[in-house]
Amino acid sequence: MSAGRAPDLAEALIGYRAWRIDAAGRLYPWTLAPAGPWVPGVNTAVCHMADFDPSRRLTPHKPPGRRCMCGIYALASPSDPRLHGRGGQVIGAIAVWGDVEVHRTGFRAEHAAVVALAEPGPEAGPAVQAAAREAAQHHGVALVPRAGLAAAAGEYGAPLDPEIVEAPDPREPRRRARRVGERGIALDHHVWVEPALGHVDVGLTGPFRRLIGEHPEITAPPAGMAVRPGDLLATVTSGDGATYVVWSGLSGTIAHVAAEVGEGRLVRVADGDWSRDQQRFAWGARAETHYRAQLTAAATAGRDVFGDLLVERVLLSAPVRSGEDVLRELRRRRAAPAFPSAAALYAVCAEPLHERLARDPDAQARAARADATVRFETREPEGVLTLAAAGERVRLTCGASDAPADIVLRGAAVEVARFFAGTLDVARALQSRRLTSDAPLARTLQVLSVLKHVVAAPG
DSSP: OEEEOOOOOTTEEEEEEEEEEOTTOOEEESSOGGGOOOOSSEEEOOOOHHHHOTTOOOOOOOSSOTTSOOSEEEESOTTOTTOOOOTTOEEEEEEEEEEEEEOSSEEEEEEEEEEEEEOOOGGGOHHHHHHHHHHHHHHTOEEEOGGGHHHHHTTTEEEOOGGGSOOOOTTOOHHHHHTTTOOEEETTTTEEEEEOSSOEEEEEOHHHHHHHOSSOEEEOOOTTOEEOTTSEEEEEEOTTSOEEEEEOOSOEEEEEEOSSOTTTEEEEEEESOHHHHGGGSEEHHHHHHHHHHHHHHHHHHTOOTTGGGBHHHHHHSOOOSSOHHHHHHHHHHHHSOSOSSHHHHHHHHHHHHHHHHHHOHHHHHHHHTTOEEEEEEEETTTEEEEEEEETTEEEEEESOOOSOOSEEEEEEHHHHHHHHHTOOOHHHHHHTTSEEESSOHHHHHHHHHHHHHHHSOOO
16 A cells, blocks of 8 residues: 545545554554555555466556456445454544445445544453554544444545445345355465355365375364354374364354365364354455465565464463363373383384385395494383394394494484384484484484385385
8 A cells, every 4th residue: 555645535435444453553454464554644555466466467457456356445334244343353434535346345445544443342452452542543533432433434425325336136046145166265264164055164275284294183073063263173283293273263063074184174064154154254366365465474574374373372372262172182192192101112113113024025135234233212101122233134122132232312202113114304303303312423324224124114
């Protein structure tokens, strides 16, 4: 947006919209924060489509473009359900002028100015209330009760004529009303929804799915459990052990939980109040554009856009209202040792190795060229495994051993088990000190790289 000289607003059109607000009272667009904060006086729309979606080649135009989504958005009614005032949302009235594109429930405009702000409710908290006062002072407008917003804005212009707004067709098919086949995105939670008749599929966005990798572990409520917006819907644990939470943006009953994320589908919810729930999601090409813009802005600022979903951060914050069964199970899993005893660790490491040695004698001979004895000393639980490779043989001994070791590796049992499963990045584990060696790094890596012939994941 750009600033300019404010004209006479006597004939301006009045609309209502929402912003995100920072501690300094700066107002950022609710769905397109990277566009920058609003300025006092005139704000002129700028088309950001080429910046956020270079694949779309549009003829240069002045916002609001008829074939574009650019422009300053406003809703015609201050009671529109999208102006909910939750999650730090600040609501206000704007006066617009210049070119205007009218839609079913509002419009897009070329120029706009803030003319009034609504007082955040007590549920917003003192920080948001103080920031709203700063914003009102910064823009030189009144901060009024929500119920008085329309009256305060009426001094600066006229509301949208109801006769020029397209009225909903009562015969509109249920398919369109439910957005069947369309995809919505909860921008801050990295979750998409696809409604069908009677249920809604919920899944993870592409960037979220790539973050957790293939075959993540899913912990979700059982079928039949009721959920509401803001409830914990599931947790997903990536291959590197990071666990992320997935929040519900809709109400209903869990109907099905996916065994694997696959194409991103996570759960199916038999919806309860879709007419209201769908307002919490952005839809269509506009949603994709805004989502990409959000990721780009975070990357540019060096901010981890997924950091707030890490379970370690969530568990340090206030508990959620429900989904306690999921959290309880998650805590239990995190607190429980990966192996209840040294015997369990030995079984996990030794049995698959012995099978591989018997199945592939050539691999055993290649690994024996390491000509070294490696001892693994584990914690959680305490245990000892000795892998001796010499001549044409490789032999694993579980438990205490008097045999001298050329290399002693120490680390958590789960890391040692990953080595024997062939899934451990040894170099990274040593660099991060998840494993420590009493031998030089080069020697350790050389020996373990030869031993990989018998600890490679089975095909």
